[in-house]
Amino acid sequence: MDTTGTHGARWRAGLSGAALAVLAACGGGGSSAPVVEAPQSCSVADQNVWLRDYMRDWYFWYGLSPSPDPVAYTSVDSYFQALLYPGPAQGTTSAFPADRWSFTQPTAEHELFFGEGKTLGYGLFVAGLEILDHPEQPLRVRFIEPKSPAALAGLQRGEQILSVNGRPASELAAANDFSALTPAAAGDLLTLQVRNASGDRTITLVAGVYDLTPVTNTSVVNSGGRSAGYLVLKDFVDQAVPSLESAFSSFKAAGVTDLVLDLRYNGGGLVSTASTLASYVAGSRADGQVFASLLYNDKHSSSNASYRFASLASALGVSRVYVLSGQRTCSASELVVNGLRPFVDVVLIGGTTCGKPVGFLPIDNQCGTTFNVVNFESVNANNQGRYFDGFQPTCAVADDLDHPLGSPSEALLAGALQYAQTGTCPPVQAQTAHALRLKATQRRTPMRSTEPGEHAGMVVR
Known part of the structure; x- marks a missing residue:
């Protein structure tokens, strides 16, 4: 299918609301949306069966990925991880590495970000990836969302984070654990020790929903x-x-x-x-x-769109x-x-x-979870x-x-x-x-x- 509009079509999934196809920065609309029945119930067993059927149909690598029995898994997340394409089998060649992109998130979080242009958080982003192999190096602020709690507290790019909720920054870097920077709910607290040219100070941030400034x-x-x-x-x-x-x-x-x-x-x-x-x-x-x-798997080549x-x-x-x-x-x-x-x-x-x-057609399973599963590749x-x-x-x-x-x-x-x-x-x-x-x-x-x-x-x- 060829599409020429830039803000026209919206993806919809069967019984659910909007299904966003995530490809990070590429836009348009006009392909066929996944039509997937909701699970019979929100029990783990029924969600797992639903997920198996969806992955067999719409997953880009459905023919290369495992398809274990859903009954053997006691959580939806563990079953989801078991369904992902693990990369080329030993002794074989493939143009595709293992799927390191597919993920799940709460549907409310997904709709808040893409639907309303808002997010829940502190608005603080650090240069953590840069020091994963060098925890002795300082952990520094690289970006602050302009309308976030971090911005209102005066945090700025380049400042050094000494500790997070009492844990030294070097410990976070050595453990590759920056989870404290993501709140579970509005009102969560984040206490930081921060250093800049003027000296050290302690800041407490209160998590909240704020407007993105793209x-x-x-x-x-x-x-x-x-x-x-x-x-x-x-x-x-x-x-x-x-x-x-x-x-x-x-x-x-x-x-x-x-x-x-x-x-x-x-x-x-x-x-x-x-x-x-x-x-x-x-x-x-x-x-x-x-x-x-955008090119889909062979079951859905009719959804290919330019x-x-x-x-x-x-x-x-x-x-x-x-x-x-x-x-x-x-x-x-x-x-x-x-x-x-x-x-x-x-x-x-x-x-x-x-x-x-590669990218996604995010789909809500009607049980509060949105699945961002690789559905297509782009050229x-x-x-x-x-x-x-x-x-x-x-x-x-x-x-x-x-x-x-x-x-x-x-x-x-x-x-x-x-x-x-x-x-x-x-x-x-x-x-x-x-x-x-x-x-x-x-x-x-x-x-x-x-x-x-x-x-x-x-x-x-």
């Missing part, structure tokens, strides 16, 4: 006689679209010559929003062309775009990179992306996909927590500005030894990273 920073940066539009996009949700229009309108009015998209912390979201962003970037050079095609670049009055139509990336640049963010490549020179500055060319207009090892950066630059996002002195943005001016990357020797160690130990991360509180994926709804 576009957190837009500015025009002048450097070396060139004018660059800079945009930070954190989440591919519907609520980002008005801010994207405003940003690109201002970029066009300012006559920017270069465009820098900061997707380093963007784990994905809606395919439709990703398609909109790509359309603003490519402009007339890609109008009406295929942005991305999403096309839209014609937008505020589009820049640049021939080259600079994307700031890292190991959290995932799914829909990678979809933007892959979808633009046939039409625009995409220069990656930063780190290797996470490697997730661009040249039929290129399966980038499971991620996209390698053009210029490898370590994340710089010493400067705020958007500062021309911040390492990734400075690298993009230098490349725009000279066509050369920053010298590797200018980066710290610690940064080099981080790049050497960089790993492919699952859709749900070891750091909680963030949503990732490629979703169609």
